[in-house]
């Protein structure tokens with residue numbers, strides 16, 4: 001009975017961006033060599049008594065090294081929606097790529113929810129290959145190992161309910177232990193897809209993103225998103241600049257910085273894909 005579930009406010013925080021071109025974002029390329037920039041987000045669900053931060057973003061230092069445009073510290077930006085990183089108790093890591101985990105040290109009171117397969121992958125034999133290791137920062141990986149020794153990692157193996165209305169869905173594909181998150185909000189369940197689909201277009205055209213561990217699982221991941229979302233308009237991709245145009249800011253001055261995902265995506269005359 002969803003009527004019994006807590007109702008969460010759900011926000012996307014945009015903290016970085018980069019230029020890109022369409023062929024960069026689809027396995028097999030794309031016939032149109034046009035600009036296709038990419039945004040970087042973290043997400044936060046705020047309920048009556050609990051807060052779940054989803055992913056941790058990267059640091060300014062890593063942005064410099066990787067040539068990303070760093071807009072603001074994602075953890076500092078949480079304060080704009082009333083969340084203090086020092087007091088967050090639960091961080092869900094969708095996976096351990098550099099752009100999803102790098103600020104773990106800015107959540108000193110948190111436990112981290114992770115698929116066990118992701119840490120196995122990030123510390124295992126495939127990291128010999130720069131093609132796959134490139135998406136990870138070794139200091140992040142070591143940092144998560146240290147968190148585990150400090151008993152601050154909650155491992156999940158497959159689907160899990162971390163609280164009423166907050167469920168994890170393991171899919172793999174893009175990274176071996178990738179998971180996405182479904183949150184109960186006032187418009188029903190909203191699916192924070194993270195990198196299960198970087199852009200709306202990856203999912204809608206059935207063409208996975210170029211960073212891939214297992215292409216078959218990436219394709220099944222698109223199906224998994226649809227299977228648990230009430231409609232396609234309840235799926236929020238992990239890196240699509242469209243998110244900031246479709247969803248309204250909680251206050252006008254936060255336009256381009258924070259978007260509310262718990263209201264329908266009908267903002268600014270843009271049609272949901």
Ligand SMILES: [Zn+2]
Nearest residue numbers: 095097174195
């Ligand atoms: Zn990723």
